[in-house]
Amino acid sequence: MVTITVNGMPPKTQPVDRKYFEEDVKTFEKEHPKIRIDAREGQMDPKTFSAKLAGGQLEDVFYVYFTDPAGLIQRRQGADIGAYVKDMPYYDQIKADYLKVFTGPDGRLYGLPNGQYSLGLVYNRALFTKAGLDPDRPPATWDEVRAAARKIAALAEGTVGYADYSKNNQGGWHFTAWVYSMGGDIAVKEQGRWKAAFDSVAGRRAVRMLQDMRWTDNTMGTRQLLQIEDVQKMMGAGKLGMYMAGPDNIPTIVKQFERKYEDYGIAAMPNGNATLGGGNGFMFNPKASPEKIKAGIEWVQWKYLNPERTEFEDERASGNDVPIGLPLDRLFTGAAAERQDTAHRKYANVPQDNYKPFAEGNARLEQKVEPPNAQQVYTVLDGVMQAVLTKKAVDVDQVLADAAKKVDGILATVK
Structure with a gap:
């Protein structure tokens, strides 16, 4: 049994998102009986990060913006996860642009994306x-x-x-x-x-x-x-x-x-x-054990990089006045992207044809x-x-x- 601390849990001021997150933790733990999730609110705060790391208070898996990894990698404040992602489901279909954000000058991987945005018109x-x-x-x-x-x-x-x-x-x-x-x-x-x-x-x-x-x-x-x-x-x-x-x-x-x-x-x-473009993702505590890093990758993939859950998530969100079908968080290529697109089309409650110029043109940029x-x-x-x-x-x-x-x-x- 391994317990990992993770942040990124929605605050209580976002009750629906918080409820979904807590439900997902329970489901994940049921499907992964050897892993326990100790979830915490918050994200990576540059003002307190180094002190938390030095004091042993930094989560095993921590949320970052795309502007954070380069500095963290340079200061050796993130774990090298390259050896642990080789068998990760759908890893080879994550867009290279977003993996590049978490790749150091040494060519090694230090994190995984979980959301992105791109500007258009x-x-x-x-x-x-x-x-x-x-x-x-x-x-x-x-x-x-x-x-x-x-x-x-x-x-x-x-x-x-x-x-x-x-x-x-x-x-x-x-x-x-x-x-x-x-x-x-x-x-x-x-x-x-x-x-x-x-x-x-x-x-x-x-x-x-x-x-x-x-x-x-x-x-x-x-x-x-x-x-x-x-x-x-x-x-x-x-x-x-x-x-x-x-x-x-x-x-x-x-x-x-x-x-x-x-x-x-x-x-x-x-x-x-x-x-x-911008976005966010997760990096891993450089002091975490290999077992915790592996468990953290399983959590991030299952929760955030999992095309198999897209239909479930869309169905769950459809009852809460959430727009489904906007061209957001397109992190994948190939079959993974098509699987997500199929689910979004099934539950879409916005006019997807209005966004084709963005989705098609953005893919080439x-x-x-x-x-x-x-x-x-x-x-x-x-x-x-x-x-x-x-x-x-x-x-x-x-x-x-x-x-x-x-x-x-x-x-x-x-x-």
Whole structure:
């Protein structure tokens, strides 16, 4: 008998999710009589992580965001699990992009993904139709986004073709996605050190496209310094054609503003290069015994990476007003992905055809994660977005050069 401590249990403020989690623990233990789960709330907190590890308080299996593994691996704060996943069910069908997040410079594996998101283009299908655009064929390039935004903005005064964020680090987050979509990077590692990389052809293309839509076309509206809640409100009011977001934004709009799922679609990130993706997963305590690591992998696979349970989970969720059929958490390829897709189609309560452009296009894009020290970098890049969207005569080259110097300083602290 082996007992493993795991975190990631939903808090009591999420009673339905907590109930499902506790049910799953009981079922897992019944099916694995030699393993006991000691489940705890919470996730990996960078402020307390090292102290918990040194003091023997760190869980055997701990929840991380995709921005965490690189630093943890470098500091030897995660266990090498490569020897234990060879026989793991469906391991060979997990997308390589997500396993790469947990792979160290030594080529060894230090964790497993359990959820992911990718940014795309959420759009109002009704406004597309009114503007003479085909809602089943959304823009596939930024030039097409620009052209569609002009048609939508021309429908009526106060209607915005395309909107974007520019404060509270959300502008920097989206600028990162813009640069990725143009084929560039925010930061690169050269000779063991990180440096800013967005003062580039891709960075200038992103800034100038935003400039053109904001000031030449006047399709982004006069109100700026927006964040996610502002843009969702515009979309929920039927006054916005498009904005950059993940599929999870759609149920938020539908529920908060009493809209219909049929009103919205989502397309893949324009230009066909790459999209900003993020997510989460689990790593393993470097002090855990081989038996605990093996048991932890069995738990993570059974609970989070198990296409065989998808139909059960969809059926269970279908009675609780949970949207089923959104293109979320597509961690698998091949037969595993098809098995999940079949279950989602069976229990779908949202219009899956509206999301085909995203699902099909996204599968062809490189999924790039956030840069190191992402939130500090985003604070600087907020300034880039704000300058472009609020100052008509801004010097693009100077704005990018100044921001790059600041980001170089932030990246110099990355270890």
